[in-house]
Amino acid sequence: MSQPRSASTEPFGDVSHAIDLALFGALGDLAQGKLLPALYQLDREALLAADTRILGLSRHAHDTASFRQLVAEALDARLTDDEQDAESRTRFLRRLDYSPLEFTQAADYAAVGDWRGTATRPMVVYLSVGARLYGDICGYLQQSGSLGEHDRVVVEKPVGHDLASSNAVNDAIGEVFPEKQIYRIDHYLGKETVQNLIALRFANPLFGNQWNQNHISHVEITVAEKVGIEGRWGYFDDAGQLRDMVQNHLLQLLCLIAMDPPSNLDADAIRDEKVKVLKALKPLTPEAQERDVVRGQYIAGTSDGQPVPGYLEEDGANPQSHTETFVALKTEVANWRWAGVPFYLRTGKRLPEKLSQIVIHFRQQPHYIFDPDQRSLAANKLVIRLQPDEGIALQVLTKDSGLDKGMRLRPGPLHLDFNNAYPKSRIPDAYERLLLEVMKGRQYLFVRRDEVEYAWRWCEQLSESWQARSTPPRRYPAGSWGPVASIAMITQDGRSWYEDY
Ligand SMILES: NC(=O)C1=CN([C@@H]2O[C@H](COP(=O)(O)OP(=O)(O)OC[C@H]3O[C@@H](n4cnc5c(N)ncnc54)[C@H](OP(=O)(O)O)[C@@H]3O)[C@@H](O)[C@H]2O)C=CC1
Numbered sequence: 224m225s226q227p228r229s230a231s232t233e234p235f236g237d238v239s240h241a242i243d244l245a246l247f248g249a250l251g252d253l254a255q256g257k258l259l260p261a262l263y264q265l266d267r268e269a270l271l272a273a274d275t276r277i278l279g280l281s282r283h284a285h286d287t288a289s290f291r292q293l294v295a296e297a298l299d300a301r302l303t304d305d306e307q308d309a310e311s312r313t314r315f316l317r318r319l320d321y322s323p324l325e326f327t328q329a330a331d332y333a334a335v336g337d338w339r340g341t342a343t344r345p346m347v348v349y350l351s352v353g354a355r356l357y358g359d360i361c362g363y364l365q366q367s368g369s370l371g372e373h374d375r376v377v378v379e380k381p382v383g384h385d386l387a388s389s390n391a392v393n394d395a396i397g398e399v400f401p402e403k404q405i406y407r408i409d410h411y412l413g414k415e416t417v418q419n420l421i422a423l424r425f426a427n428p429l430f431g432n433q434w435n436q437n438h439i440s441h442v443e444i445t446v447a448e449k450v451g452i453e454g455r456w457g458y459f460d461d462a463g464q465l466r467d468m469v470q471n472h473l474l475q476l477l478c479l480i481a482m483d484p485p486s487n488l489d490a491d492a493i494r495d496e497k498v499k500v501l502k503a504l505k506p507l508t509p510e511a512q513e514r515d516v517v518r519g520q521y522i523a524g525t526s527d528g529q530p531v532p533g534y535l536e537e538d539g540a541n542p543q544s545h546t547e548t549f550v551a552l553k554t555e556v557a558n559w560r561w562a563g564v565p566f567y568l569r570t571g572k573r574l575p576e577k578l579s580q581i582v583i584h585f586r587q588q589p590h591y592i593f594d595p596d597q598r599s600l601a602a603n604k605l606v607i608r609l610q611p612d613e614g615i616a617l618q619v620l621t622k623d624s625g626l627d628k629g630m631r632l633r634p635g636p637l638h639l640d641f642n643n644a645y646p647k648s649r650i651p652d653a654y655e656r657l658l659l660e661v662m663k664g665r666q667y668l669f670v671r672r673d674e675v676e677y678a679w680r681w682c683e684q685l686s687e688s689w690q691a692r693s694t695p696p697r698r699y700p701a702g703s704w705g706p707v708a709s710i711a712m713i714t715q716d717g718r719s720w721y722e723d724y
């Protein structure tokens with residue numbers, strides 16, 4: 224590391240200490256749609272120190288006034304009336320500055336140093352740009368002498384396109400920042416119910432004691448998206464649903480469900496356990512891929528009753544593309560706790576609704592004494608709803624009421640709906656929590672380098688064989704639950720996707 228800024232050696236304090244936040248890619252989709260609104264919310268909740276400043280950086284010719292105007296419009300478009308607060312809005316917009324900067328031009332980086340001036344406060348560098356730029360930005364920031372020894376960098380997913388490129392990107396960031404100062408975002412880890420998985424599993428003996436292959440028959444993880452690719456053809460066609468969603472979000476959810484109890488809540492204690500899960504994922508042999516993996520691509524269909532184009536007809540599309548917009552697969556965590564328990568994962572774009580949910584299917588009792596016709600009902604399910612309508616429901620069996628019903632069983636939920644149970648508390652967006660955790664310096668909701676690498680290693684078994692075989696993905700109409708083969712994949716095991724949406 225070259226000499227850090229002598230004027231910027233103050234460590235981070237708590238959230239009452241002012242920081243500088245340099246936002247690379249400040250005019251992009253993520254920054255305008257999520258990051259700046261999240262920062263506004265933190266300001267409104269009095270979680271930004273009075274002197275904290277934010278510098279927007281991008282190659283476009285704006286100045287601070289026009290940038291503030293753009294952000295004001297982005298806030299208007301995204302916040303509900305209840306969330307708009309004139310005083311907070313004015314205060315937040317005043318924190319913003321803008322500097323045009325071409326990220327690949329070393330000379331431009333003087334602008335960051337000029338902005339920082341003689342400030343001694345630490346800086347968060349947020350890279351809301353494609354991963355191919357991470358190395359350049361970190362390197363040029365360092366060369367320009369704009370970094371202090373405590374500064375932190377936040378990087379977006381996906382880190383790289385495969386294991387080799389991810390290693391190259393991580394090496395380049397690692398040349399400048401030590402691992403303890405690198406915050407790799409997986410925004411699913413910031414979602415309220417995802418964090419509740421940790422509380423649910425490790426604070427409730429009822430579940431903690433049952434959480435293994437003796438009591439659980441199988442697990443489903445569904446992350447369904449109603450949207451298509453939203454004008455992101457260039458990015459998405461190169462990535463596909465495997466790299467965009469499975470390599471990160473779905474595998475992170477799987478890790479949180481499958482990991483052993485960490486010895487404490489420290490970042491490394493949790494991340495050590497997640498890595499063990501990733502290492503224990505069963506290899507996807509060619510036979511397993513044939514039987515247990517389905518990839519699909521949407522064709523024209525409907526969404527909310529309106530016609531929508533197929534993937535190959537989206538703006539900018541290459542009509543020959545074999546990129547998948549849907550993946551369903553079965554895997555297993557080959558260890559003592561989970562041997563023989565299938566984990567069924569599915570995710571896709573242009574499905575009928577936006578829904579992220581995990582269903583834990585418990586085993587039936589060893590001896591059954593009720594109506595033989597109802598035998599298939601007799602197992603508990605724990606449904607963990609991540610979005611929308613965050614909540615947890617435990618499906619239990621009770622006696623059907625009525626004089627003439629005998630001992631008929633009736634399934635029903637013991638339901639915790641977060642919005643109804645805690646009506647006064649707004650559920651914060653994932654990015655609000657993650658940005659706050661960066662400022663507090665807590666890394667447990669961020670992904671360590673080895674997690675990224677093991678996840679790539681496992682996913683590459685699929686991406687490499689798809690590329691080698693060049694067979695097209697299965698088609699599914701927009702507005703359906705994916706290719707019929709994804710239903711057959713689970714029914715071949717005598718099971719079905721949980722459908723009580
Ligand atoms: N958008 C989303 O919902 C999500 C995005 N991500 C990740 O977040 C990151 C940002 O994504 P997103 O906001 O969609 O991307 P965008 O392309 O919308 O935003 C990137 C911004 O950076 C600018 N930029 C790109 N290259 C340069 C350069 N060389 N010099 C100066 N400015 C440059 C772009 O300008 P220009 O427009 O001229 O190219 C654009 O304004 C990516 O890593 C993505 O994978 C992760 C999860 C969700």
Ligand SMILES: O=C1O[C@H](COP(=O)(O)O)[C@@H](O)[C@H](O)[C@H]1O
Binds near residue numbers: 410448468
């Ligand atoms: O990371 C990504 O996530 C979004 C889905 O996020 P959600 O919070 O709306 O569930 C996905 O649309 C996007 O393609 C992907 O890059």
